[in-house]
Amino acid sequence: MKKTFGARLKALFGIQTLDENFFEELEDMLIEGDLGAKTAMEVSDAVRKLAKSEKKTSVEEMQQLVKRLLQQKVRAWVPSLVPGKTNIFLILGVNGVGKTTTIAKLATYYQNRGNSVIMAAADTFRAAAIDQLELHAQRTGCRIIKHAHGSDPGAVLFDAVQSAHAKGDQLVLADTAGRMHNKENLLRELQKIDKVIKSRIEDESCYKRFLVIDATTGQNGLSQAQLFHQAIGLDAIILTKYDSAAKGGSLIQIGEKLELPIAFVGLGERYGDLREFDTDEFLDSLVGIGT
Structure with a gap:
């Protein structure tokens, strides 16, 4: 080994x-x-x-x-919801990092804390993404707002925020495309979605953007963070496939170069397998303390 x-x-x-x-x-x-x-x-x-x-x-x-x-180069941050308002988490990430599963885990995390959560299927580029999210919504007991495959993602978000306002939901979790015909198209699409959300929110503190990164990808994680952060500005990172053997060093670079905190880590496949990031635990593991 x-x-x-x-x-x-x-x-x-x-x-x-x-x-x-x-x-x-x-x-x-x-x-x-x-x-x-x-x-x-x-x-x-x-x-x-x-x-x-x-x-x-x-x-x-x-x-x-x-x-x-x-x-001093890495920090944890767990977002709390603004009470009495509709909060929106835009979940970003390239395909294959476990984005839709992470949305289901986030839904479970916030539902367990007494919040009403809905999902928005704004990855309209892939029909499979809408189907996947719908399955997660059924399993977690969330409402889902979706449009047909190929429709405007901004319209999905608009409807999701309207619906959350009307029903008094505390949190909208929005899926986004991780791949399009080219990188420029993808980033333009995300910037458009970002503008739609900003035009609908009650105040800036209700809106957060998270990038999901596969913890085993190393340097790729940093380049993905740079790309998305440059396009729309990120608030925090969520790590999937996280364990002590993962290439954690890239988190140090993300923290140092982009000043982005780590919010959550995904530890397994179940919906309850999402944990708040612990800086001490991460650094102990990274440098071999307690092994």
């Missing part, structure tokens, strides 16, 4: 000679762990200085040192 990044880092820290080779290997390992060359160099240099000045040599001390340096 292939060692996790944290286990390899821990093994490296077991080498007691903190010489030039050690720090070169640390830097290489951080790059392999998807932290990016710039961050890897900064962390390696900081470890070199602090290990010397604070006389840290044990495995545990070195792990805590790296954790401390990474702590």
Whole structure:
């Protein structure tokens, strides 16, 4: 079985000679762990200085040192709904990351906290996406607003917000296309949807945009976040397929370069398998603490 990044880092820290080779290997390992060359160099240099000045040599001390340096680069944030108003979560992401399942998990999460949730099938590009969302709506007991395959996604959102207002629903979860004929078409479509929502909301604090990323994709996650953030501006990231073996280093880059927090992590296939992101737990896993 292939060692996790944290286990390899821990093994490296077991080498007691903190010489030039050690720090070169640390830097290489951080790059392999998807932290990016710039961050890897900064962390390696900081470890070199602090290990010397604070006389840290044990495995545990070195792990805590790296954790401390990474702590400022990643943060958790869980959105609370604005009471008495219709809240809208726009759920974005490329195809295959588990977007529609994540919507069902979010519906379950907020329903369990006493909120009425409806789904909006605004991925009208794929007929299968509408069918999938409808199945999730039935299983979670949510209402769904949908139009025919190929119809205007903005119109679906418009109707969903109108319906939520009329029925007093607290949250609209909107699915969006993850693929179109080309990237420019997709981003234009999302920008259009974004404008429709902004024209319908009662105030800005009711509207949040989340990007769903597959935790195992590493650097791809960062490039997806950059693309969507540039197109419409994101509020937070949701991770799917999350476990200790995942390539978590890209989250450090997303936090550092885009200043985006992580809201939730998906841990399995069931609707209850959605957890609020825990920074401490993530960093402990990343650097191998407790393994």
